[in-house]
Amino acid sequence: xxxxxxxxxxxxxxxxxxxxxxxxxxxxxPGPGPSALYAPSALVLSVGHGHSAATATAERxxxxxxxxxxxxxxxxxxxxxxxxxxTGGDFDALSVRAGAMCTKQFDPVVVTVDGVWQGKRVAYExxxxxxxxxxSYGMNVFxx
Amino acid sequence: xxxxxxxxxxxxxxxxxxxxxxxxxxxxxPGPGPSALYAPSALVLSVGHGHSAATATAERxxxxxxxxxxxxxxxxxxxxxxxxxxTGGDFDALSVRAGAMCTKQFDPVVVTVDGVWQGKRVAYExxxxxxxxxxSYGMNVFxx
Numbered sequence: 001x002x003x004x005x006x007x008x009x010x011x012x013x014x015x016x017x018x019x020x021x022x023x024x025x026x027x028x029x030p031g032p033g034p035s036a037l038y039a040p041s042a043l044v045l046s047v048g049h050g051h052s053a054a055t056a057t058a059e060r061x062x063x064x065x066x067x068x069x070x071x072x073x074x075x076x077x078x079x080x081x082x083x084x085x086x087t088g089g090d091f092d093a094l095s096v097r098a099g100a101m102c103t104k105q106f107d108p109v110v111v112t113v114d115g116v117w118q119g120k121r122v123a124y125e126x127x128x129x130x131x132x133x134x135x136s137y138g139m140n141v142f143x144x
Numbered sequence: 145x146x147x148x149x150x151x152x153x154x155x156x157x158x159x160x161x162x163x164x165x166x167x168x169x170x171x172x173x174p175g176p177g178p179s180a181l182y183a184p185s186a187l188v189l190s191v192g193h194g195h196s197a198a199t200a201t202a203e204r205x206x207x208x209x210x211x212x213x214x215x216x217x218x219x220x221x222x223x224x225x226x227x228x229x230x231t232g233g234d235f236d237a238l239s240v241r242a243g244a245m246c247t248k249q250f251d252p253v254v255v256t257v258d259g260v261w262q263g264k265r266v267a268y269e270x271x272x273x274x275x276x277x278x279x280s281y282g283m284n285v286f287x288x
Contacts, residue, residue: 044259
């Protein structure tokens with residue numbers, strides 16, 4: 001942990017210890033939470049068959065946390081987070097997997113991404129011609 | 145597991161075994177995923193200071209999975225999921241914690257909930273007068 005982060009953590013803990021009892025009940029204390037140390041990145045990705053999220057039922061949904069560490073029910077959270085960090089959280093900027101072979105079958109699936117990326121709210125939706133095309137977009141993010 | 149569910153699981157596995165190789169590459173196979181067995185419930189909850197999510201920065205964000213089991217970075221995922229199951233995923237129907245004591249200080253916080261509840265997409269936003277009022281709404285869901 002860098003020195004500044006350690007100092008921030010120490011100050012936070014001290015402030016909580018000092019100010020906590022003054023705040024009345026524990027509930028009344030504002031509690032700085034992890035936000036004092038990093039901007040949160042927590043997402044839900046879903047996929048369903050159809051043309052748009054408005055009409056498609058979500059058939060699968062996974063969570064993806066990228067701060068402070070990669071976790072969630074996404075099958076490869078560390079790589080998915082790494083990819084998103086590379087694009088600065090821009091889902092349209094994900095690269096296509098090299099050498100992916102997909103049929104031209106039209107069986108559209110719609111992917112949604114909602115939540116927070118580095119403190120900013122995310123509401124993303126993208127439709128792919130079929131599941132294979134979805135999985136070849138980005139290396140890992142949409143493969144769930 | 146009820147007999148029907150066990151049959152469904154068996155049929156799904158059989159279908160995958162029979163049809164998988166015919167689908168070409170592994171990517172091309174649609175892959176029923178967990179959706180064949182249960183409707184997904186995966187949410188991101190965020191909180192930030194302000195009147196509306198459009199203007200407030202998300203200061204904290206947690207994930208909450210409620211199917212097939214409770215997990216996520218929410219501090220009490222099992223209880224939060226139980227509460228949501230009681231209301232059928234209706235965030236407006238959460239009860240207020242009995243005996244909660246909050247000041248009338250106006251320091252609004254806005255909570256958002258996005259993702260999927262039992263296969264249906266969720267986009268919820270609610271503003272509370274202060275953090276204490278937020279934490280007293282519902283027993284555990286919004287206490288993060």
